[in-house]
Amino acid sequence: MVENSNAPLIEFKHVSKTFKGTATTKEVHAVHDVSISVDRGEIFGVIGYSGAGKSTLIRMINGLETPTEGSVKVDNQDITQLKKEPLAQLRHKIGMIFQNYNLLKTATIYQNITIPLKLEKIPKDEIQQRAEKYLKIVGLWDRRNSYPSQLSGGQSQRVAVARALAHEPTILLSDEATSALDPETTSSILDLLKDINQKLGLTIFIITHELDVVKSICDKVAIMEAGNVVEQGRTIDVFTGPKQEVTRQFLGSNDLAGVPASLLAETQKHNHVLLIKFIGNEASIPVIAQLTKQFGVEPNIMAGSIEYLKEQPYGKLVISIENNDQYDAEIQYLRDKGVIVEEVG
Incomplete structure (x- = not known):
């Protein structure tokens, strides 16, 4: 297949996801008729309150969830139609960072980077090169022999970023990656993500409930509420001229700046x-x-x-x-x- 470089790197088309109920629970309509396009090299943010459907949406990108209706394309491949081996290959192109870091507590920082690469059977010399390269990018090469318990929250998240980058993906998913951090540390992580986006050309897809995250680094944004995308577009357009009342409420948009x-x-x-x-x-x-x-x-x-x-x-x-x-x-x-x-x- 000839790659169409003009096609979106990530594309949701009329995607819905319903979790079936049980004898004691009702079915949950987590995502409803969502269509989103993410271009190569951009930082795209999805923002909404807890329960808006953000986490379900991001997990569809790497196939951890499959839509009930609609399609999800990643790099021109319909991820909902891929069999086990092609899906595994596609996942190698997708890195992910989480709110709680997911580091191995009994392994050093260096080992946290290298163990997943060994499982992929990457040559030893290349593993060492990647570990050094990406730990230097996140500024933690000098802490490579430390353990996660010896690091701050911000440093732990930097290790998680380096671990994701070590797989050399084309897409980086961020699942509320800064929500457990203080404002100053959040700012430093966002600066790191911007730097990675610019220097490595990585496409970054972020879900968050923090307005400052979107304001700081996102080129485009989608606002989600109760499983629906209520508004989307360039961040500056959505924030400066929200069209929907629900968007204005979510943004806390008080254009009158507190005038009584x-x-x-x-x-x-x-x-x-x-x-x-x-x-x-x-x-x-x-x-x-x-x-x-x-x-x-x-x-x-x-x-x-x-x-x-x-x-x-x-x-x-x-x-x-x-x-x-x-x-x-x-x-x-x-x-x-x-x-x-x-x-x-």
């Missing part, structure tokens, strides 16, 4: 209240100062914030402007500057 309702109502008696969004390069443009200079108005800044979505700035300002005859022209002026302007209320 009573203050908002009082302000709107005599002024227009505007929400202005700055995305990317527009975040560095002093549009409010320019608006004042152009029209002689004096907007009042009621609230504001700036954050970064995979290093791309996204800012919000809530401002009030007095009623005046130039109002429509002022709004158009702002929009012509490339910012998003919404009137509140």
Whole structure:
């Protein structure tokens, strides 16, 4: 088969998964009619609360779960149709890291990397080369003779990343890999994953309930609720302009940045209240100062914030402007500057 490099590396098509009930339990519809495409080399995040169906979805990629309906393709192969040996071969292309590391407690860090490779009958010299290469990538070559009990949680997760990389996969699956870590350690692991993605060209598929994980490293995101994908797209598009109410609720999207309702109502008696969004390069443009200079108005800044979505700035300002005859022209002026302007209320 000739590989189509333009085809998605991972593709869910109308996938559903139902777990049958027993005499004492009801059947569970874990995933319902999910379609997702993941391109080669990108970092794709699936985010949702516990029970949303994320874990079931990620386990379908390496065939640990099979869909009740629909198909899952990995590297142009329908994983639901593969027999035992081809499935085993495909799994060699898929690495996985877990929340609880899954390290062998009685083995050294070096042995945690090499034992799985020995089971694959990889030549001894190559095993040694891979262990050194990937332990150096995660910054733990000097701890190779230590045991998991001697490492911090962040170091243990780095070992788990090195173990997954040692199989030299094309896909890395991350199953809530940072949820047991403190914020600083989480940040360092996310930086490591970004670095791996860029230097090794690895496609990374992440499931998480942490917004900061998606904001920090994901190119695209899908929001899941009760087994359904309610919204998906580029991370910056979904976070800055969520289309579904459930997405806004999940994101905790308070575009008014904590402006009290009573203050908002009082302000709107005599002024227009505007929400202005700055995305990317527009975040560095002093549009409010320019608006004042152009029209002689004096907007009042009621609230504001700036954050970064995979290093791309996204800012919000809530401002009030007095009623005046130039109002429509002022709004158009702002929009012509490339910012998003919404009137509140």
